[in-house]
Amino acid sequence: MNLLTLYYFVELARELHVTNTAQKLYISQQNLSQHIQRLEQHYGVSLFHRKPKLALTYEGEQLYAVAVKILAEEHEFMNRLADISANSIGSLKLGIPTYRGEICLPSILPQFYEKWPNISIELCGKSSSEMEEMLCSGELDLFIGVMYQDNPKLDSTPLLNDHIYMVCSDHLLKKYYPDTWSVLKNRSEQGTDLSGFSGLPFLLPHPSMKLRRTIDQCFLSSRVKPRIFLESQSTELFISLFPYDYGAFFCTQTRLPAFLSAYPEANAFPLTLKNELIGHRIVIASHKDRVLPQYAQDFISITKEVFAGIATVLPGRPRPFN
Structure with a gap:
């Protein structure tokens, strides 16, 4: 053995x-x-x-x-x-969802490899819940993802409050609200609790996902039973279906720049709960009982700087955590 x-x-x-x-x-x-x-x-x-x-x-x-x-x-x-070792040959096991990696890793990796060229990085792209468990069990060194509450086993540094948006087209609003769509649109630009959109069909994340649980809280608070057209674990699928107007869908703020670049005419309404904008608490976390090598500590520092920069260019300009 x-x-x-x-x-x-x-x-x-x-x-x-x-x-x-x-x-x-x-x-x-x-x-x-x-x-x-x-x-x-x-x-x-x-x-x-x-x-x-x-x-x-x-x-x-x-x-x-x-x-x-x-x-x-x-x-x-x-x-x-x-x-x-003088050559600093090692590895870093990093948990990060694929789409979030596409947003931040192109800025993180060049800085990291300039200092640590002999460190290999192994990526894991499972759900935030799964990767948090893997971090607790020692299967990952670092995790960048959603944590609503601090885990007593982990050291976590908040990076960004990734606001959640409801996305739909003018055509969809006109179809279901022919007389009031423009008023509804103007009223929702600074935030919506979904109470005004009960007539729309929705493309919703799978019930097991953290994003879905947050959205369901908003539906429940607004006393709206959603008309579900489709459920999926893939926001990319919803984005690809946007031109067909099957229904409104939800995405986080970090996804918006690429989406709005492709569909600049789309409406993106910030989601609110009890008159407060809501979003995902994005953190970088490590295990409290494991010693992080210097290159992992440097990776954390670079990641914090990169996310602070990301926050300044996102639509709505969410404030990074201090």
Whole structure:
């Protein structure tokens, strides 16, 4: 049993699909299966149920919990050695949603690699909730995403209050509010609680998403039962459907510049709850009990500077956190 075998086991335990995991690891399915068989022989247990579909056994679940900790400790030790090494060769496991990475990483990475050219960065693009859990378990070094409340296990630095907007076209407003659309539009430019838009159809985030839970609070507060045309985990899908006027949708402020560049005629109304603008609290976080190498600390400092700059150019000019 070695660390590589444990790593292969953890990846298969997450994916629960031999073909996909082997492709991700750039090894053959036979090679992957041999590593798992060695582990099972070493411990004398079955780690996976093979039928009707691949799933962890109870013993597999126990090994997974331990293996994640072992690999996290080994990664932290390698990071400590990188601080000692004159060449500073190490790695940084960063959790960040793909679209948010597209916004900030082009500004962060050039500054970071100018100082730390030998540090490799491994990106994880799962949901904010999943990545927060991965940070707590030691599977990530840093996380840039949504945290509404501080986690006692984590050190978190607020970066930006990413305001939420309702997006729709004039054509959609005219269709459902032919007599009052212009009044409704003017009234909503500084903020809306959704009470005036009960007649519109909506394209909504999936109920499991943090953005959806926030939007549902607004609907509930306004006593509006939304007419749901479509639900999806992809805001990109909603953006692509905008020209067809299937319904209004919601997006965060950091997405607006690119969207409004493509559709300058679109309406983007800031969402309010109890007369207050609402948004996502974007933070950069690390684990309190893990020592961050200097390059990770520098990454945090650069990220704070970049987000302060992002805040000054967004529509509505939200204020960055101090």
